[in-house]
Amino acid sequence: xxxxxxIPTPIGRMxxxxxxxxxxxxxxxxxxxQPIDTGMPxxxxxxxxxxxxxxxxxxxEYFSGDREVFELKLDWGGAPDFHRQVWAxxxxxxxxxxxSYSAIAEQLHNPAAVRAVGMANRSNPIAIIVPCHRxxxxxGELRGYFYGLDTKMLLLRHENPKKYAExxxxx
Numbered sequence: 001x002x003x004x005x006x007i008p009t010p011i012g013r014m015x016x017x018x019x020x021x022x023x024x025x026x027x028x029x030x031x032x033x034q035p036i037d038t039g040m041p042x043x044x045x046x047x048x049x050x051x052x053x054x055x056x057x058x059x060x061e062y063f064s065g066d067r068e069v070f071e072l073k074l075d076w077g078g079a080p081d082f083h084r085q086v087w088a089x090x091x092x093x094x095x096x097x098x099x100s101y102s103a104i105a106e107q108l109h110n111p112a113a114v115r116a117v118g119m120a121n122r123s124n125p126i127a128i129i130v131p132c133h134r135x136x137x138x139x140g141e142l143r144g145y146f147y148g149l150d151t152k153m154l155l156l157r158h159e160n161p162k163k164y165a166e167x168x169x170x171x
Contacts, residue, residue, distance in 0.1 A: 133156065
């Protein structure tokens, strides 16, 4: 059974979608006035054990500063293999650290795939959990983020407030 739930976060209301197989999507709501508790079942036993409820708990812990590593089942469904490979690399980026698009392409043994890595980041359906916000330009500059560079900087600053105080201080 697929469940959808909306939670408040410091960057806006986020919608979590998942099934018994795992989390399928975490994204900012287009309509920020959407009700917070959309779609969760009333059965509290199901609520306690469903991946969506666990994701909501872990995101709340992340934003409160009590969690650095997510421990969730992910369900990437029919995503292309290359995207899955990129997302698997994103999961390896430690909390408070960054890497570059070119470094990921090199880790995938395809250094010419820098733009494809960027497109896979943009297609990441599981924001924050699969930390595409931790990918920056080779020279340390912030590069595109689906929710804007201000949100990317906010997330980087949340994870490492001393190092990411200013855009020019990424390395």
